[in-house]
Amino acid sequence: MAARAALIMLATSPSATDYLPLALQCRTQNEFNKLHIQLENILAPVEFTHFADLAGKQLLPERSCAWLKKIEGLSPGLFDAPQAFTRRSLSENVLLYQDPRREAADKSLLVGFAGDARRLMVPISVFLQCLDSRAWDVVLLRKGRQKRSYSKGVEGVSRSLPAVLRYVRSAVSAQQYRRIVTLGTSGGAFFAVLGAILIDAARGISICGAPPKSPLGLRLRCRLALHRAFAERKPEFEFVYGAGHDRDRIAALAMQGSLGGRLRSVEGVDDHNPLAPLLMRGELAAFLESILA
Amino acid sequence: MSDSVRDVLLGAISAARYGAPPPPAIAAAIAAGDRETRLDQLRFDSLAWMEFCISVELQSGQELTPEDITNMQYLFEIEEWLRARL
Numbered sequence: 001m002a003a004r005a006a007l008i009m010l011a012t013s014p015s016a017t018d019y020l021p022l023a024l025q026c027r028t029q030n031e032f033n034k035l036h037i038q039l040e041n042i043l044a045p046v047e048f049t050h051f052a053d054l055a056g057k058q059l060l061p062e063r064s065c066a067w068l069k070k071i072e073g074l075s076p077g078l079f080d081a082p083q084a085f086t087r088r089s090l091s092e093n094v095l096l097y098q099d100p101r102r103e104a105a106d107k108s109l110l111v112g113f114a115g116d117a118r119r120l121m122v123p124i125s126v127f128l129q130c131l132d133s134r135a136w137d138v139v140l141l142r143k144g145r146q147k148r149s150y151s152k153g154v155e156g157v158s159r160s161l162p163a164v165l166r167y168v169r170s171a172v173s174a175q176q177y178r179r180i181v182t183l184g185t186s187g188g189a190f191f192a193v194l195g196a197i198l199i200d201a202a203r204g205i206s207i208c209g210a211p212p213k214s215p216l217g218l219r220l221r222c223r224l225a226l227h228r229a230f231a232e233r234k235p236e237f238e239f240v241y242g243a244g245h246d247r248d249r250i251a252a253l254a255m256q257g258s259l260g261g262r263l264r265s266v267e268g269v270d271d272h273n274p275l276a277p278l279l280m281r282g283e284l285a286a287f288l289e290s291i292l293a
Numbered sequence: 294m295s296d297s298v299r300d301v302l303l304g305a306i307s308a309a310r311y312g313a314p315p316p317p318a319i320a321a322a323i324a325a326g327d328r329e330t331r332l333d334q335l336r337f338d339s340l341a342w343m344e345f346c347i348s349v350e351l352q353s354g355q356e357l358t359p360e361d362i363t364n365m366q367y368l369f370e371i372e373e374w375l376r377a378r379l
Binding site: 028029115187 | 311312313336338340343344346347349350356357358359360
C-alpha cells in the first residue's frame with residue numbers, strides 16, 4: 001500500500017530545484033521512473049543546468065546520474081549549450097517556453113499539441129533543444145489526467161477547442177509573432193491541424209495523426225467551417241508519418257484527402273514515433289527545421 | 294469470476310497505451326492463458342514499458358521493473374512473475 005500511495009503522490013509538476021528531495025523520496029525504480037517521466041514532460045533545456053550542477057557536486061544518487069546520462073545521450077548539447085527557453089505555466093496543461101530576452105516580433109510561435117503521453121514524442125527539453133530559442137516561442141498544450149480528447153478542449157482551460165485557441169492567442173499576445181505554426185503528435189496531431197485553422201496559423205503539422213473515431217461536435221464543425229470560409233489566409237497542412245507504418249500512412253492519406261496539404265513520409269521508420277528514430281540518427285533538428293519553415 | 298492477476302495485466306497494458314483498451318487479440322490471449330504471445334507483439338517502446346511497470350506496481354504493490362522485462366520474451370512470463378508474488 002505504501003508503494004501505491006507514494007506513486008500516486010508523485011503526480012504533481014515538480015520544478016528542477018525541487019528535484020533532489022523528490023528523487024531521494026523514490027523508494028522503488030517505478031516511483032523514480034514516474035517522477036522522471038513527468039520531469040521529461042515539462043523541463044526546459046536550461047533547467048538541466050541545475051542537474052548538471054548537482055551532478056558536478058556529486059550530490060545525485062546513482063540512478064539520477066544514469067537518467068542524466070540517458071538525456072545527454074539523446075541530446076548531446078543540452079547540458080553544455082542549452083537553448084535559452086525558460087518554462088512558465090500558463091495553466092496546468094498549458095506551458096510556455098520562451099527566451100524572454102528576445103522580442104516576440106522577431107520570433108515565430110509554435111503551438112504544440114502533445115499526444116496521450118503528454119509529450120511531443122520525445123522529452124520536451126530534447127524537442128526544444130532542436131529549435132532555435134532566438135527564433136521560436138513554444139506553447140505546449142497537454143491533455144489532462146482524464147486524457148480527454150482535444151475536441152473537448154483542454155482541462156483547466158476550457159471544454160471548447162476554439163476557446164482554448166482564443167485563450168492561447170490572448171495569453172501570449174499571438175498577434176505579435178511573425179507567424180504561428182501548430183504541430184501535434186499522435187493523439188494531438190489531428191487537433192493541431194484544426195488548431196491551425198482556428199488560430200489563423202501559417203501551417204498545421206500532424207505527426208502520426210488520425211481523424212477521430214467519433215464525429216466532431218456540430219458546434220466545432222460550424223466554427224471550423226466559418227473560419228475556413230472567412231480566413232484571410234488558409235494554413236498549409238503537412239501530414240508526417242513513418243514510411244513503414246501502414247496505419248499511420250493510411251490515416252495521413254485520409255486527412256490529406258479531406259483537408260488538402262502535403263504528405264511527408266519518414267524513411268526507415270515503421271513505428272508510431274518517427275521523431276525518436278530521427279533523434280537517434282541525429283536528424284531531428286534538421287527535420288523540424290524543414291517542416292516548420 | 295475475474296482473475297486478479299490477468300486484470301492487473303490488462304490494466305497495465307491499457308496504462309501503457311495511455312488509457313486505450315488492450316487490443317482485442319491480446320485481451321483474448323490473456324483470457325485464454327495463451328503462452329505464445331510475445332512481448333514484442335505489444336509494440337511498446339521504452340516509455341510504454343515504464344508506464345506498464347508503474348501500473349503493475351500501483352495495482353499490485355509488486356515492483357516489476359523494465360529491467361525485469363528485458364529478461365522475458367512472452368506475456369505469460371509476466372503473468373507467472375505476478376502469480377509467484379501475489
